[in-house]
Amino acid sequence: MAGHKIDGTAIAKSIRERIHAQIKEAQKLNPRYKPCLKIVQIGERPDSSTYVRMKLKAAEEAGILCELVHLPSSITESELLLQIQNLNNDHSVHGILVQLPVPNHISEHTVTSAVAEEKDVDGFGTMNIGELAKRSGKPLFVPCTPKGVMVLLKESGVDLRGKNAVVLGRSDIVGSPVSYLLKNADATVTVCHSHTQNLSDFVRRADVVVAAIGKPGFVKGEWLKEGAVVIDVGTNYIPDTSKKSGQRLVGDVDFDSAIEVASQITPVPGGVGPMTVAMLLQNVVDATTAYFDKQKARHVVPLPLKQLSPVPSDIAISRCQHPKLITQAAGETGIAAHELVPFGRVSN
Amino acid sequence: MAGHKIDGTAIAKSIRERIHAQIKEAQKLNPRYKPCLKIVQIGERPDSSTYVRMKLKAAEEAGILCELVHLPSSITESELLLQIQNLNNDHSVHGILVQLPVPNHISEHTVTSAVAEEKDVDGFGTMNIGELAKRSGKPLFVPCTPKGVMVLLKESGVDLRGKNAVVLGRSDIVGSPVSYLLKNADATVTVCHSHTQNLSDFVRRADVVVAAIGKPGFVKGEWLKEGAVVIDVGTNYIPDTSKKSGQRLVGDVDFDSAIEVASQITPVPGGVGPMTVAMLLQNVVDATTAYFDKQKARHVVPLPLKQLSPVPSDIAISRCQHPKLITQAAGETGIAAHELVPFGRVSN
Structure with a gap:
C-alpha cells in the first residue's frame, strides 16, 4: 500500500x-x-x-x-x-x-x-x-529549512516524542539544526554522515528519516521501516533530456520505492522547498x-533600594547607589543604538 | 576478561x-x-x-x-x-x-x-x-566536563571516526555539548534521554557510551557491546553505612558488571570528575x-582604497572614505572597552 x-x-x-x-x-x-x-x-x-x-x-x-x-x-x-x-x-x-x-x-x-x-x-x-x-x-x-521540516511533521500529525529519528547529514544549514529541533521535541535522534558505517541499518530502525546529504536518490525504499515518515531535503539536479532545461530536480530519497514502504513522504519538488x-x-x-x-x-529594571532606618539624607541615599550606565538606561527605555550619541563612559 | x-x-x-x-x-x-x-x-x-x-x-x-x-x-x-x-x-x-x-x-x-x-x-x-x-x-x-570526556577518549587511544557513539542524557552541561564534540570528531552520534524507548537496544549497538543521566548504576554490563568504551559522567550519592559520611559516590554505570564486557571504562570516583x-x-x-x-x-583592517587616475586632491580622497568608528578603531588597535571614553557616535 x-x-x-x-x-x-x-x-x-x-x-x-x-x-x-x-x-x-x-x-x-x-x-x-x-x-x-x-x-x-x-x-x-x-x-x-x-x-x-x-x-x-x-x-x-x-x-x-x-x-x-x-x-x-x-x-x-x-x-x-x-x-x-x-x-x-x-x-x-x-x-x-x-x-x-x-x-x-x-x-x-x-x-x-x-x-x-x-x-x-x-x-x-x-x-x-x-x-x-x-x-x-x-x-x-x-533557520528556515529546519523550521519548515518541523512544520511539515507537525502538519502531518507526527508525534515526535520518544520516536526514533535519524538525520542524514550534519550541515550547519540543515542537518545539525534539524537534529537539535528533533531532540528538543523529545525524539531520540541519531545524526549520520559521510563517516557513518552501515548507514542503511540506522535508516531501517528509524520512525522518522530526514535526508539532507545532497545525493540523488540515495535512500532506497527497502532501507525504510514499514510506516516510516520520510522528509526529503535534497535538491539535486540530474540530467534529463526530456526537459527543456536538460535537467530535473530530484531529492536524496528514491521516491518511487520509498512511497511503497513509508506512511508519509515529501516529494521533491513540492515538499520542503516551498516551506523554506x-x-x-x-x-x-x-x-x-x-x-x-x-x-x-519599557523594561526598566529599577536599581535595588535597601531601606534603612532612620531614613538617611537624600545625598546619602543617592551616594550609596551605583548609577546605571546611560547605554543601559537607553536600552531599557527603548532608545535604539543609532538614536544615541553618548558623551562619556559607556562601559563600567 | x-x-x-x-x-x-x-x-x-x-x-x-x-x-x-x-x-x-x-x-x-x-x-x-x-x-x-x-x-x-x-x-x-x-x-x-x-x-x-x-x-x-x-x-x-x-x-x-x-x-x-x-x-x-x-x-x-x-x-x-x-x-x-x-x-x-x-x-x-x-x-x-x-x-x-x-x-x-x-x-x-x-x-x-x-x-x-x-x-x-x-x-x-x-x-x-x-x-x-x-x-x-x-x-x-x-565546557569543562565534555572537554574532559574527549581528552579521556583521546588519551585512551580511541579513534572516534565512524564509531557508533551513544550519549545518555541531553543536558546543556554535559549530554548535548558532548554529542556536538563527538559529531565533530566524525562519530555517528545518538542522543538518548528520558523519552527514549528501548534505551538498552541503543546501548547494545554502541562502540562508545557516554552516560550522563544521574541514575546510580543504571547502565548494566549485559547492555553493552563486547569491547565497548564506557565513559561514566554520573555523580550520584547513595546511602552507605560503612562510610563515615553515611554515603558513597557512584556513577550512572554498574561498574562491576560493565568492566567484564567493556574494553575500557572510567570509574566513579577517579574518572571524569578530576578531569573537569x-x-x-x-x-x-x-x-x-x-x-x-x-x-x-594589532589587527588593523585598512579601509579599502580605490586608486583613481588622475590622482584626485587630498580632500577628494578623504571625502570618498566612510571613516571607521572610533570604537572599531580602538578595538582593532587593542584598546579595551574600559580604557575608552567616547565622545560622540559609537554606532553607524
Whole structure:
C-alpha cells in the first residue's frame, strides 16, 4: 500500500496566505508596520539568482518589502561587512539575509555572524544557533529549512516524542539544526554522515528519516521501516533530456520505492522547498513584530533600594547607589543604538 | 576478561602539572602573566561548597589566582548581573565561573549569558555553545566536563571516526555539548534521554557510551557491546553505612558488571570528575594567554582604497572614505572597552 504524499506546496501556500492576512491586520493597527527584508547577493551564481528571485516574488505577494542588494564578487570582506553594518543600523530594515554560498575569499562564518541577531532571519548567526542548541534556549529565529521540516511533521500529525529519528547529514544549514529541533521535541535522534558505517541499518530502525546529504536518490525504499515518515531535503539536479532545461530536480530519497514502504513522504519538488520560502517570510514578519514590540516595551529594571532606618539624607541615599550606565538606561527605555550619541563612559 | 580501567586521576594530575609548568614558563617571559579566576557562588549549598573548595585548591596548586565571590542567596538578579558586569570589566580577571545551580529566583540562562565571552571559562554562554554546535565553529572555551570526556577518549587511544557513539542524557552541561564534540570528531552520534524507548537496544549497538543521566548504576554490563568504551559522567550519592559520611559516590554505570564486557571504562570516583577540574584550569590559562595575545595583536583592517587616475586632491580622497568608528578603531588597535571614553557616535 502506497504512503501519503505530504503536499509541501499546499501547506506553504496556506502559510503564506496567513502571513499576508497577518500583515494587513497589523497595518490596520499601525500604518508604519511595513516588514522589510534585504537580501544581499554577492556575485552571479545562477542557482543563487534563482533562489533570490523566488524569495523576492514570494515576499512581494505576501506584502513584504523586499530588496536585493546585489554586490560584485570582487567585493572585499571588509566592504561587505560595512554594507551589513549599515543594514544592521537601518531601522527601516527588519530582516537581513546573505544569500549563501559566498565567494571563496569571503568567510561565510564571519559574514553570517555579522548580521545583527534581531535581524538574522536566516537564523545562521552564532547567537541564534547557540540558543537553538541549548535545551533551555530561546532563539529569535530558527533557520528556515529546519523550521519548515518541523512544520511539515507537525502538519502531518507526527508525534515526535520518544520516536526514533535519524538525520542524514550534519550541515550547519540543515542537518545539525534539524537534529537539535528533533531532540528538543523529545525524539531520540541519531545524526549520520559521510563517516557513518552501515548507514542503511540506522535508516531501517528509524520512525522518522530526514535526508539532507545532497545525493540523488540515495535512500532506497527497502532501507525504510514499514510506516516510516520520510522528509526529503535534497535538491539535486540530474540530467534529463526530456526537459527543456536538460535537467530535473530530484531529492536524496528514491521516491518511487520509498512511497511503497513509508506512511508519509515529501516529494521533491513540492515538499520542503516551498516551506523554506514560507518560513523565511514568517521570520521577517516575526522580526518586524518584535521590532515594534520592543519600541513599545519599557523594561526598566529599577536599581535595588535597601531601606534603612532612620531614613538617611537624600545625598546619602543617592551616594550609596551605583548609577546605571546611560547605554543601559537607553536600552531599557527603548532608545535604539543609532538614536544615541553618548558623551562619556559607556562601559563600567 | 575484564576491561581496562581508565585512570582519570592520573591523567588529570599530569595535565595539572603541565599547566603549572606552562604558567611558570609564561611568567619568565612576562612577569605580569598572572592567571586569575573568580568563582561566583550564590547561597550555601553544601555540594556547591565542596566543588568550589576543590576548584580553589586545584587552582592554587597550579599557580592560578583564584578567589571566591560569595554572595547571599537573597541577592536579586540585577545585583548579581552588576557583580558579573564588574568582573567582566576588570582587566585583572581572566576567567569567571558562576557555580551552578543558582537559586530559583535567578535565571541560570540570563546569568551564564552575562559572562563576557572571552572570560566564559565554563563555556556555557550562548556564543560559546553556538560555536560548539556549528561544524565550522571556533568556540573560545569548551565546557569543562565534555572537554574532559574527549581528552579521556583521546588519551585512551580511541579513534572516534565512524564509531557508533551513544550519549545518555541531553543536558546543556554535559549530554548535548558532548554529542556536538563527538559529531565533530566524525562519530555517528545518538542522543538518548528520558523519552527514549528501548534505551538498552541503543546501548547494545554502541562502540562508545557516554552516560550522563544521574541514575546510580543504571547502565548494566549485559547492555553493552563486547569491547565497548564506557565513559561514566554520573555523580550520584547513595546511602552507605560503612562510610563515615553515611554515603558513597557512584556513577550512572554498574561498574562491576560493565568492566567484564567493556574494553575500557572510567570509574566513579577517579574518572571524569578530576578531569573537569583540570579542564577548568586549562581554560583559565587559555583565557589568560588569549588576553595577552590580544593586547599585543594589532589587527588593523585598512579601509579599502580605490586608486583613481588622475590622482584626485587630498580632500577628494578623504571625502570618498566612510571613516571607521572610533570604537572599531580602538578595538582593532587593542584598546579595551574600559580604557575608552567616547565622545560622540559609537554606532553607524
